[in-house]
Amino acid sequence: MSVETLSNTALDLSTxxxxxxxxxLHAAExxxxxxxxxxxxxxxxxxxxxxxxxxxxxxxxxYCAGMNxxxxxxxxxxxxxxxxxxxxxxxxxVTGDASQSAGASGHGGLVVIEGDASARCGISMxxxxxxxxxxxGHMSAFMAQSxxxxxxxxxxxxxxxxxxxxxxxxxxTVAGLGADCIEKEMRAEHVAELRALLDRAGYPDxxxxxxxxxxSARSLYHFNVDNVGTY
Amino acid sequence: MTAAPKNPRTAPRKSATFDEHTLSEIRRAAAxxxxxxxxxxxxxALPHFDDLLFLGASISRYPLEGYRETCRTDVVLGDRxxxxxxxxxxxxxxxxMSFGSLSAQAxxxxxxxxxAMGTSTTTGDGGMTEEERGxxxxxxxxxxxxxxxxNPDDLxxxxxxxxxxxxxxxxxxxxxxxGQKIGARVAExxxxxxxxxxxxxxxxxxxxxxxxxxxxxxxxxxxxxxxxPIYVKVGASRPYYDIALAVKSGADVVVLDGMQGGxxxxxxxxxxxxxxxxxxAIRPAxxxxxxxxxxxxxxxxxxxxxxxxxxxxxxxxLGADAVSIGTAALVAIGDNDPRWEAEYNALGxxxxxxxxxxxxxxxxxxxxxxxxxxxxxxxxxxxxxxxxYLAVLTLECQTIARANGKSDVRNxxxxxxxxxxxxxxxxxxxxxxGTDWIPGHNGR
Numbered sequence: 189m190s191v192e193t194l195s196n197t198a199l200d201l202s203t204x205x206x207x208x209x210x211x212x213l214h215a216a217e218x219x220x221x222x223x224x225x226x227x228x229x230x231x232x233x234x235x236x237x238x239x240x241x242x243x244x245x246x247x248x249x250x251y252c253a254g255m256n257x258x259x260x261x262x263x264x265x266x267x268x269x270x271x272x273x274x275x276x277x278x279x280x281x282v283t284g285d286a287s288q289s290a291g292a293s294g295h296g297g298l299v300v301i302e303g304d305a306s307a308r309c310g311i312s313m314x315x316x317x318x319x320x321x322x323x324x325g326h327m328s329a330f331m332a333q334s335x336x337x338x339x340x341x342x343x344x345x346x347x348x349x350x351x352x353x354x355x356x357x358x359x360x361t362v363a364g365l366g367a368d369c370i371e372k373e374m375r376a377e378h379v380a381e382l383r384a385l386l387d388r389a390g391y392p393d394x395x396x397x398x399x400x401x402x403x404s405a406r407s408l409y410h411f412n413v414d415n416v417g418t419y
Numbered sequence: 420m421t422a423a424p425k426n427p428r429t430a431p432r433k434s435a436t437f438d439e440h441t442l443s444e445i446r447r448a449a450a451x452x453x454x455x456x457x458x459x460x461x462x463x464a465l466p467h468f469d470d471l472l473f474l475g476a477s478i479s480r481y482p483l484e485g486y487r488e489t490c491r492t493d494v495v496l497g498d499r500x501x502x503x504x505x506x507x508x509x510x511x512x513x514x515x516m517s518f519g520s521l522s523a524q525a526x527x528x529x530x531x532x533x534x535a536m537g538t539s540t541t542t543g544d545g546g547m548t549e550e551e552r553g554x555x556x557x558x559x560x561x562x563x564x565x566x567x568x569x570n571p572d573d574l575x576x577x578x579x580x581x582x583x584x585x586x587x588x589x590x591x592x593x594x595x596x597x598g599q600k601i602g603a604r605v606a607e608x609x610x611x612x613x614x615x616x617x618x619x620x621x622x623x624x625x626x627x628x629x630x631x632x633x634x635x636x637x638x639x640x641x642x643x644x645x646x647x648p649i650y651v652k653v654g655a656s657r658p659y660y661d662i663a664l665a666v667k668s669g670a671d672v673v674v675l676d677g678m679q680g681g682x683x684x685x686x687x688x689x690x691x692x693x694x695x696x697x698x699x700a701i702r703p704a705x706x707x708x709x710x711x712x713x714x715x716x717x718x719x720x721x722x723x724x725x726x727x728x729x730x731x732x733x734x735x736x737l738g739a740d741a742v743s744i745g746t747a748a749l750v751a752i753g754d755n756d757p758r759w760e761a762e763y764n765a766l767g768x769x770x771x772x773x774x775x776x777x778x779x780x781x782x783x784x785x786x787x788x789x790x791x792x793x794x795x796x797x798x799x800x801x802x803x804x805x806x807x808y809l810a811v812l813t814l815e816c817q818t819i820a821r822a823n824g825k826s827d828v829r830n831x832x833x834x835x836x837x838x839x840x841x842x843x844x845x846x847x848x849x850x851x852x853g854t855d856w857i858p859g860h861n862g863r
Binding site for chain 1: 570571616618620626631635643645
């Protein structure tokens with residue numbers, strides 16, 4: 189059942205299947221939609237391909253907003269594994285916590301997690317920007333290629349393991365850095381980059397200078413037998 | 420006075436254990452401190468399809484008339500859930516090989532050859548290029564742990580999606596592409612700095628295990644409107660369990676790659692010592708499908724050392740629905756061709772043995788990103804050679820099927836086969852020739 193108002197279409201998962209809802213969302217070129225009673229359903233609002241607004245009122249399961257392109261998706265609840273995986277553009281925001289692999293392999297766009305993110309947040313990221321209001325779990329930004337991961341809280345073990353050219357900013361403590369990830373100087377251009385990202389993510393009052401920057405030492409870019417212990 | 424005769428000496432004897440190749444590898448390792456990296460699949464002698472024979476027809480079986488009576492070769496892949504399954508005219512597909520590991524010209528040639536014969540080709544670890552999409556009438560888009568170049572637009576314009584868990588050359592290993600081949604275009608597609616050694620993950624970033632895979636497949640179906648067949652590809656290691664779990668996860672098609680299957684680059688020790696030969700993998704996979712009531716409903720594609728129509732026919736007789744070729748397809752378009760012998764010699768190797776595909780110096784212009792070398796390969800001519808080769812494989816397979824009385828190549832069955840060795844009999848679960856003995860079968 190869908191209830192259409194002047195500006196917003198309500199889609200109720202207690203009466204519609206995920207297939208029916210995604211088909212409706214894929215067919216829309218503009219407009220706003222509210223998903224009711226998600227109850228942790230998987231693959232909600234994935235593969236969106238137009239500048240529509242989707243509000244999910246409740247908890248979402250795996251791969252919510254996966255491969256998002258152009259759309260703005262807001263989850264008023266928590267999100268399961270692989271939130272906005274492989275996002276290309278647009279914005280995905282979750283007001284609660286996100287499970288592991290949030291923003292995995294994202295190529296662009298913005299992911300905002302207002303709560304905590306679990307392990308492997310930003311794993312294999314390829315251009316997406318991710319802002320976490322709370323803390324991130326272990327192996328976050330593993331093999332991160334490009335984009336920005338900003339963590340307002342703390343980071344778990346092995347942050348940025350085998351990182352390429354992504355930028356990591358952490359305001360709290362870091363339990364440990366992964367192979368080839370080092371702390372780097374926070375220069376003016378990094379403060380400006382982080383300032384712009386925090387503004388986009390809705391954190392205008394957070395001071396970028398309070399963060400520390402981490403990135404690649406680039407010592408694993410070419411095999412060297414003297415680095416064998418870090419492979 | 421004559422000198423006392425010398426005692427005869429035992430002739431110098433080289434060790435079978437420490438043979439020339441082994442000694443050279445020890446010296447190379449000692450000099451460099453890095454494992455040997457190479458392309459291609461296992462090179463050691465393995466139980467293989469040559470260890471099987473077809474019985475043919477006689478009084479107890481009735482053959483079909485060669486050249487006159489119909490012997491079908493077409494196959495449909497992926498009609499379990501997908502609304503637009505793949506229809507192949509021949510049961511031979513082209514395996515996944517990346518742009519990056521191969522030149523754009525080579526990818527185009529593979530697409531041209533496969534399309535001419537009504538079959539599919541497959542992308543690889545590096546995304547989809549316009550060359551291969553444009554020249555492949557049916558293109559399978561690989562979904563790999565690295566997710567290089569992965570995007571929903573290419574997902575939607577693919578004809579099928581192959582979730583790659585592993586490959587036969589390195590089950591449990593990730594991709595590898597060394598800096599020599601990370602040119603500007605490859606770097607841009609993979610979002611990597613130009614010229615660095617690419618280190619790919621061996622596990623997908625956002626799922627682990629069959630329960631997660633089931634949800635991942637659901638997501639891919641949702642994104643593509645439940646139109647595309649979803650393949651799941653595994654390297655041959657524990658085929659009975661892996662195929663059962665792939666089916667449980669919702670795969671339309673399972674792809675099983677034996678250790679002879681090639682790779683663009685990986686450690687030699689991985690290629691030669693991890694995984695099992697395809698001969699020993701097909702029957703456990705088919706057993707899993709049969710026990711689940713899914714044989715022929717979830718199609719089985721096998722690969723790893725398929726070279727001729729007899730190999731194709733043997734795969735089908737053991738229960739596969741189609742085969743996939745990689746190394747043989749590269750040879751067909753010109754890889755390791757003796758015409759480049761002088762240049763192979765200059766690289767310290769010889770035609771037929773060249774496997775330093777990761778270094779990007781391929782004289783044949785196939786496993787390279789060097790524009791000058793790549794320009795040596797004419798994709799139209801090479802595509803024609805591949806089409807010819809695929810035609811021969813098909814005709815050979817039909818010849819064998821007719822001789823065994825089959826009007827469809829997929830009607831070949833294990834009962835048509837015998838084995839020449841005890842090992843092959845045990846692996847393929849067919850009797851040793853001239854006996855009714857299947858080692859390990861019925862407690863024998």
